[in-house]
Amino acid sequence: MQIVYRDVPTEATSTREPADASEAVAWLEAGNRQFAGLASGEVTSEAAAPFVINADFGVRSVVRAAPEQRPFGLVLGCSDARVPIELVFGRAVNDLFVVRVAGNTIGDDAIASLTYAADHFATAKTIVVLGHTQCGAVAAAVDVFLKPRRILDLAATPPLRALVDRILVGVRVASMALQETYGVDVSSHEAYAWTLLHLSVFVNAAYVGFCVNAALPPALRRRVVYGVYEISTGRVTSGFEGTFAEPPADAAAFRQLALALAATPQMRELLGTAT
16 A cells, blocks of 8 residues: 655646535545555555645745645544544545544534634535444444443543433434334344444434534535445445435434435344345
């Protein structure tokens, strides 16, 4: 895996921005395909070339004014150290405005940051909510859901309790989807907790995407998509075919999305019910 950061004069690099949200999303998808190919060792045309990122790290700012912020994407991701967001999408400095918080949740600070960015950067074409597999914050919420007495461990730390509470929405919806798809006895399955964690990561990302749409003032809204970074492969996926999906528009659509995710081959395989 060869990753090259190349700091070259501004005039030697392309400064073109994506024309619209669709092209912005396409750039992120293409960058992730190359990154995932390198991370997995796949021999593809995209993975064969060095992973080159043109970046001005501010070295020349001592003799020249600092560059203006011009991100084309706003990303709400998790703080997990295993998820290097710019690398995941193959993007350079000043391409993405990244907000990172455990569990990629939508607390006041996160939504304020996204609101600020949408208001100040006309270059921003899309907002991405990026969850990831094996998320510790989601795992904590799943643990509290399955073992309610664990809530006592959080009683003395209100900020952590508030974080877990926000994620519990996705966990509860994921649990209901598994029961409706596989029957009420699914919770006694030995792989239930692991499957619930994996499904909750996707449902939580979709739910946060919905919350971003609802929280931003109409005049500042951008196209919102969500995806989940698979730590084991380096690939971002919506849970279905494709890298990203758009979040549900209302409660009914949220329920249908959770049911569809619960019934995917990946969830069936995790649960051990593949046929």
